[in-house]
Amino acid sequence: MKAFQVNAPHDFKVAEVEVPTPAAGEVLVRVAFAGICGSDMHIIHGDNAFVRFPRITGHEFSGVVEALGEGVPDVSVGDRVCVDPVISCGTCYPCRINRPNVCSALEVIGVHRNGGFEEFVSVPAANVHQVPEHISLDAAALVEPYTIAANVLDRMQPHRGDRLLILGAGMIGMTILQMARAMGIDEIIVTDVIDERLAAAKELGATHVLNSRTQDVEKEILALTEGEGVPLIADAACVPALLPQMLRLASPAGRIGLLGFSVQPSDLIQLEVIKKELTLVGSRLNNRKFPEVLALMASGKLDPLALVSHRLPLSEMPDAIDMLDHRPEEARKVLIQISA
Ligand SMILES: [Zn+2]
Ligand SMILES: [Zn+2]
The missing domain is CATH 3.90.180.10 (Medium-chain alcohol dehydrogenases, catalytic domain)
Structure with missing residues (x-):
């Protein structure tokens, strides 16, 4: 064969x-x-x-x-x-x-x-x-890629009404976007550097899209959230240099889900984590998410x-x-x- x-x-x-x-x-x-x-x-x-x-x-x-x-x-x-x-x-x-x-x-x-x-x-x-x-x-x-999304969202423990920020509108970002919508998360901000990807994210239900190359993402997101920041941030861009920005964009009590495999160090200011009591979680592969994804796929929600x-x-x-x-x-x- x-x-x-x-x-x-x-x-x-x-x-x-x-x-x-x-x-x-x-x-x-x-x-x-x-x-x-x-x-x-x-x-x-x-x-x-x-x-x-x-x-x-x-x-x-x-x-x-x-x-x-x-x-x-x-x-x-x-x-x-x-x-x-x-x-x-x-x-x-x-x-x-x-x-x-x-x-x-x-x-x-x-x-x-x-x-x-x-x-x-x-x-x-x-x-x-x-x-x-x-x-x-x-x-x-495509069930497996959605299990990656289901896993990181589960690790971030969404509450009803939470806003979600997804960094990166590549495949991982898109599966997180669809999965989050299927789970009932209504307000989803997606950032990327490629306009075509952002347009696709909008088509798949992102409520706000921002080009981080041409727009001031921090200013826009703080304006969108009345200065509060975002409780859920999923890092599907996997660029280590973005971690300090994620800490600034997170709301108090926010959860940041990390998916990158980079071996490059990221700057982390402890005060940012402590004063807002942030939770940083890693997410690897999936923890028995196949049944959940298959059920959502069967119901037409993905x-x-x-x-x-x-x-x-x-x-x-x-x-x-x-x-x-x-x-x-x-x-x-x-x-x-x-x-x-
Ligand atoms: Zn994969
Ligand atoms: Zn074991």
């Missing part, structure tokens, strides 16, 4: 590999669609410290169950599924307090073991979620296909990488169509 394999940073190709055999407790999935994510690009560029090479990447995918390993009672051949990439040990401290997405022995499908950019992938049956009949498999491949800009065959994956490297503004979610 064909697979997109990364042999080392900057060394990747579509290769012929063996079809995996599902071990006990695993299921073999015939992949339908797999989305390319920023973190796949980090692996390709050698910016992911966790990955082991060679690796077939891809952690956002859907498909149809093709075969079962031993001891898999709850899944059947032919089931339409999407796959939670988080594999946890169940016994370490974070697992014991129900935080399996930061398990001490965390394994991520597509990072620590092979993922969805191949015709068949074997995954633990426990990670498989049934896709309701009326959700298409291309939409189902619009995943609005985020898809390209559908390409696996053979064109290297071209897709080239586009995302050199012309990222041309793309939103790139879906690789594998067997559907």
Whole structure:
């Protein structure tokens, strides 16, 4: 079968590999669609410290169950599924307090073991979620990105009526925007440096959009909030230098959700955190958010296909990488169509 394999940073190709055999407790999935994510690009560029090479990447995918390993009672051949990439040990401290997405022995499908950019992938049956009949498999491949959004919003503990500021209108920002609206957050401010992205955010329901290159974001946001600041700030721009501004823009008792993987330090003025009693939370992957996202998708409250800009065959994956490297503004979610 064909697979997109990364042999080392900057060394990747579509290769012929063996079809995996599902071990006990695993299921073999015939992949339908797999989305390319920023973190796949980090692996390709050698910016992911966790990955082991060679690796077939891809952690956002859907498909149809093709075969079962031993001891898999709850899944059947032919089931339409999407796959939670988080594999946890169940016994370490974070697992014991129900935080399996930061398990001490965390394994991520597509990072620590092979993922969805191949015709068949074997995954633990426990990670498989049934896709309701009326959700298409291309939409189902986008469940994982929405779980990132659901997770950071959960970590920020929204209260009824809270305003939300989203920094960055790329894919993560857009999924947070849709998820926040689906959860009943009405007033959402989105900032970015690209006007086209801001226009798209407006279309998807942002109440205010600000271009941080051409507008004075701090002045505008303080005016919009009667000087109070914003209780919920989601950092989907992931630029370390923005943290001091987030501290200034947060309202007293505000919560700031961080998603960036940068190793660059950020300036942090303790007084800003203390005087307003701010909460800074990290959010990694997702903590069992697949059922919630699938339910919202089934109810029509999310619009995943609005985020898809390209559908390409696996053979064109290297071209897709080239586009995302050199012309990222041309793309939103790139879906690789594998067997559907
Ligand atoms: Zn991702
Ligand atoms: Zn664990």
